[in-house]
Amino acid sequence: MRRVRYFIRVQQLREISLLLILAAVIYFFGREIEDYYTARMYNRIATQVALIAVIAVGQTLVVLTRNIDLSVGSIVGFTAFYLGDQLSKNPNIDLETAVAIAVGVGATMGLVNGLIVAYGRVPSIVVTLGTLAIYRGLLVEYSGSQSIQFRQLPDWIKTLPSEVLYENFGLDLRPLPAIAIGVMLVFQVVLLYTIFGRRLYAIGSSPEAAELAGIPSRRMIMLAFVISGALSGLGGFMYLARIGTITTDAARGLELQVVAAVVVGGVNIFGGSGTVFGAFIGVILISTIELSLIRMQINEFWKDALLGAFIMVAVLIDTFIMGWLRALWSRTELRRASSVQKVQSI
Amino acid sequence: MNKLRFLILVTVILAVILPGVSAQDGDPIVAEPGQELNMVLLPKTLGNAVFDQAHEGAMEAHEELENPGELIFNAPTPDNAIPGQIEIIESAITQEVDAIMISANDYEQLLPSTQSAMEAGITVVTWDSPVAPEGEALFIAQVDFDETGQVMADMALSILGEEGGEFAILSATPDASNQNAWIEALQTVLEEDDTYEALELVDIVYGNDDPDDSYNEALGLIDSYPDLQLIMAPTTVGIAAAAKAMFDEGLCSEIAVSGLGLPAEMQEFTELGCAPQFALWSFTDLGYLTYYVTYLLATGAMEAEEGVTFEAGRMGTYTIEADPTREDALRVLMGPFSVYTEENIDEWAMDEEEMDEEEGEGDEEGEMEEEATEESDAG
Numbered sequence: 001m002r003r004v005r006y007f008i009r010v011q012q013l014r015e016i017s018l019l020l021i022l023a024a025v026i027y028f029f030g031r032e033i034e035d036y037y038t039a040r041m042y043n044r045i046a047t048q049v050a051l052i053a054v055i056a057v058g059q060t061l062v063v064l065t066r067n068i069d070l071s072v073g074s075i076v077g078f079t080a081f082y083l084g085d086q087l088s089k090n091p092n093i094d095l096e097t098a099v100a101i102a103v104g105v106g107a108t109m110g111l112v113n114g115l116i117v118a119y120g121r122v123p124s125i126v127v128t129l130g131t132l133a134i135y136r137g138l139l140v141e142y143s144g145s146q147s148i149q150f151r152q153l154p155d156w157i158k159t160l161p162s163e164v165l166y167e168n169f170g171l172d173l174r175p176l177p178a179i180a181i182g183v184m185l186v187f188q189v190v191l192l193y194t195i196f197g198r199r200l201y202a203i204g205s206s207p208e209a210a211e212l213a214g215i216p217s218r219r220m221i222m223l224a225f226v227i228s229g230a231l232s233g234l235g236g237f238m239y240l241a242r243i244g245t246i247t248t249d250a251a252r253g254l255e256l257q258v259v260a261a262v263v264v265g266g267v268n269i270f271g272g273s274g275t276v277f278g279a280f281i282g283v284i285l286i287s288t289i290e291l292s293l294i295r296m297q298i299n300e301f302w303k304d305a306l307l308g309a310f311i312m313v314a315v316l317i318d319t320f321i322m323g324w325l326r327a328l329w330s331r332t333e334l335r336r337a338s339s340v341q342k343v344q345s346i
Numbered sequence: 347m348n349k350l351r352f353l354i355l356v357t358v359i360l361a362v363i364l365p366g367v368s369a370q371d372g373d374p375i376v377a378e379p380g381q382e383l384n385m386v387l388l389p390k391t392l393g394n395a396v397f398d399q400a401h402e403g404a405m406e407a408h409e410e411l412e413n414p415g416e417l418i419f420n421a422p423t424p425d426n427a428i429p430g431q432i433e434i435i436e437s438a439i440t441q442e443v444d445a446i447m448i449s450a451n452d453y454e455q456l457l458p459s460t461q462s463a464m465e466a467g468i469t470v471v472t473w474d475s476p477v478a479p480e481g482e483a484l485f486i487a488q489v490d491f492d493e494t495g496q497v498m499a500d501m502a503l504s505i506l507g508e509e510g511g512e513f514a515i516l517s518a519t520p521d522a523s524n525q526n527a528w529i530e531a532l533q534t535v536l537e538e539d540d541t542y543e544a545l546e547l548v549d550i551v552y553g554n555d556d557p558d559d560s561y562n563e564a565l566g567l568i569d570s571y572p573d574l575q576l577i578m579a580p581t582t583v584g585i586a587a588a589a590k591a592m593f594d595e596g597l598c599s600e601i602a603v604s605g606l607g608l609p610a611e612m613q614e615f616t617e618l619g620c621a622p623q624f625a626l627w628s629f630t631d632l633g634y635l636t637y638y639v640t641y642l643l644a645t646g647a648m649e650a651e652e653g654v655t656f657e658a659g660r661m662g663t664y665t666i667e668a669d670p671t672r673e674d675a676l677r678v679l680m681g682p683f684s685v686y687t688e689e690n691i692d693e694w695a696m697d698e699e700e701m702d703e704e705e706g707e708g709d710e711e712g713e714m715e716e717e718a719t720e721e722s723d724a725g
Contacts, residue, residue, distance in 0.1 A: 150614050248393025294566035
């Protein structure tokens, strides 16, 4: 145990605590639901996690800088519709181009958010609440109250969600979850090891100090919003592939799910701490609870309340475990420090 | 009794009886084209394909009746549904329009505003979803709620066959009044008619008319009930999401999806066998009929009274009747259902496309979008 404590840093405790909770949740539902530990259930959760996870990664970057991006649901909806419309007009568009279009449109919308927040000095909650409505309005206008129909889409996107890239013991790795895992890994590395990533933490920890240290805060914040928009655009592509029929109502309310997952995943809403990996586990935790509740056949009127209660209990236990682990670790630190002192005194 | 007094008596009696007689048995009332009316078509929300089709139907009637006035199409966004409708009604009153055709988001809450519209002399007709009777002239009902249950039971039987099997319902929200009435009607049919004895309704779940939720609920159903053979979704959002879920899981040959769906959205799923049968009424026709009734009422050619018979252009003759589902209310029942299968889905989807093209010619504002649709349809 002591060895373990030397290898794991205090900052990583959050993820460990979340993983413990996730294991407990899965154990609980495994006892309540027959045939719970099946490849099928895993595949369900994996597909459900994929879309929210990709957007949650972008949201994490924004939240780290003490900002919030509430327009993600509308960006997902708009890009899904726009891309669907383009694909139905030009069926020759291939996968790469489609993703590029989606990411490009999303990034542009994120840029607008970022410019106003960073250079206009308007609180991000106000800006993105505004663009939440504006982007949705754009979608309604652009759509002319038509919908994108499944039959209009090219074949490759119709079958994309059900393709299997790799299979083991009936556990499929499908393209959408693969995208999500890829995005998560890339940004985990970016946050931990690049200058850009470390600067985001610095800005969120203390904006004044970051400013004094010469960090180009505005540009960094703008960039975080652009990335959030771009990943939401990618999410729009995934939404189109998964749902197939897109109306102007697409992905409405998604922002709340994303923000909830990010916060449950241990990203501090006041900026400066949290990781992409944590947010990813947050998404898995919420999706697991959500899909398991569907399996439990609970009265519809109680389902949302129960989901909320489960999340709250999870967060409470998480706080408890965190406190306990922190205490353990700080004792280790103390011992380490005192042994260093001893050495020095000798 | 002298002749004069006798004559007066006869005249009075005739005068009292005759209008009733003529309304009961006389020729149906026919609209006189070319009268100027400004009318508002107010569906539940923007961005729903079915309401756009209702708009197309209303525009068709608008042109047919050569109304030199305006047909205004306006609706709130989904997150502002009820207050949005109230606002639009209030502004229609200030603009002094002649008629409002509304698919109401709420049975009670819109009442004050539709009543003040009626006090201002505006003809208020509801369609698709009514308000309480005191706030409307009458209601254009798409289909009989009981018929919806019957049609769903018939489709389930024809998909599952004589030996029957397990099926589940994927509805909209738990408090959606339309869906609940239809499900209740379906349950009544299943209970009372021995023909459907082999059909076993195992569960009712709710996808909240959200594609993502509906998709997950559909998958939850097949995980919870290994012997499930059919998912019945009496909502256009639910049926499309459920069909996509079965398609993604490669389960179309094992589990069928049925219910109420839009031909254009369901065409491919029907051809692939994921949704072998589904039903819907034509929203285009509903819009057309609503416009005709409203035109007749607003021009004063017809009174909203029980038993009045009128002609609604290409759709033929209809009669105003007492609404059996609501007290002191009048309705015009459109009906019947169209059931779509692999055999006829093609022509229906084609019909809709043609309609799009026709509209493109008449409506300059819509031309850009119509072009987009034409292109996309060609592709």
